Amino acid sequence: xxxxxxxxxxxxxxxxxxxxxxxxxxxxxxxxxxxxxxxxxxxxxxxxxxxxxxxxxxxxxxxxxxxxxxxxxxxxxxxxxxxxxxxxxxxxxxxxxxxxxxxxxxxxxxxxxxxxxxxxxxxxxxxxxxxxxxxxxxxxxxxxxxxxxxxxxxxxxxxxxxxxxxxxxxxxxxxxxxxxxxxxxxxxxxxxxxxxxxxxxxxxxxxxxxxxxxxxxxxxxxxxxxxxxxxxxxxxxxxxxxxxxxxxxxxxxxxxxxxx
Numbered sequence: 001x002x003x004x005x006x007x008x009x010x011x012x013x014x015x016x017x018x019x020x021x022x023x024x025x026x027x028x029x030x031x032x033x034x035x036x037x038x039x040x041x042x043x044x045x046x047x048x049x050x051x052x053x054x055x056x057x058x059x060x061x062x063x064x065x066x067x068x069x070x071x072x073x074x075x076x077x078x079x080x081x082x083x084x085x086x087x088x089x090x091x092x093x094x095x096x097x098x099x100x101x102x103x104x105x106x107x108x109x110x111x112x113x114x115x116x117x118x119x120x121x122x123x124x125x126x127x128x129x130x131x132x133x134x135x136x137x138x139x140x141x142x143x144x145x146x147x148x149x150x151x152x153x154x155x156x157x158x159x160x161x162x163x164x165x166x167x168x169x170x171x172x173x174x175x176x177x178x179x180x181x182x183x184x185x186x187x188x189x190x191x192x193x194x195x196x197x198x199x200x201x202x203x204x205x206x207x208x209x210x211x212x213x214x215x216x217x218x219x220x221x222x223x224x225x226x227x228x229x230x231x232x233x234x235x236x237x238x239x240x241x242x243x244x245x246x247x248x249x250x251x252x253x254x255x256x257x258x259x260x
Contacts, residue, residue, distance in 0.1 A: 043244045
C-alpha cells in the first residue's frame, strides 16, 4: 500500500510542479514591457537549451550505449533530426493554417503553439522516465522505490521553471493570462499520462527511451534557434535577452546536474 501511494505521489507531483510554474504568469501585470518580454524570451530559451542537453541528449546517449554500444550516436542523431523535421513541418502547417484572407500570418499564435508543442514533447519522455522507474521498482523492492521517488521529485523541481518558461512567452503572444496558464498546464498534462503508460509497459517500451529523448531534444533546439533566439536580436536591448538566456541556461543546467 505504501508503494502505491509513493507511485501516485511521484506521478502527480511532476504534473503539479509544472502547473505551479505555469501559475507564475499571474504574478505579472497585464501588459508586458518590451524589456521584460526580452527577459522572458531569453530565460525561456536558456532553460530549453540546457534541458535539451542535460535532460534529453545526454540521457539518450547513456541509454542508447547500453544497447548499441559505439553506434548509440546514430540513433540519437536520427531522433534529433526527426524532432527538428517535425517542428519544421509544424511550422509550415501553422503558417498555412493561420494565414488570413489578406495573406498575412498571425505569427504570434503560430510561434506560441510551436513553443507549446516543443515543451509538451519534452515532457513526454520525462513522464515515461518516472513511469519506468516506478514500474521497475515494483519488481525490485523498497530501495528502488526510494530511487524512483527521488527521480520524480528531481524532475518535478525542474518542471517549476519550465512551466514558467512556457507560459510567460505565451502570455505575450496571446495577450491573455488564463489562456497562457491553460496551455502551460496542458504541456504538463502529458506527464502523468505517459508516466502511467511507462509504469505498465516499463519492460516493453524502455528500449525506445533514447529515441523519445533525442526526438524531444531536436524539437526544443529547433524552437530555440528558429523562434526564440532571433527575437532576442530584434531589439536595441539585445544584451538583456542574451544575459537572460545565460541565466536560464545556468539555472536549468544546475538543476539537472544537482537533481539528476
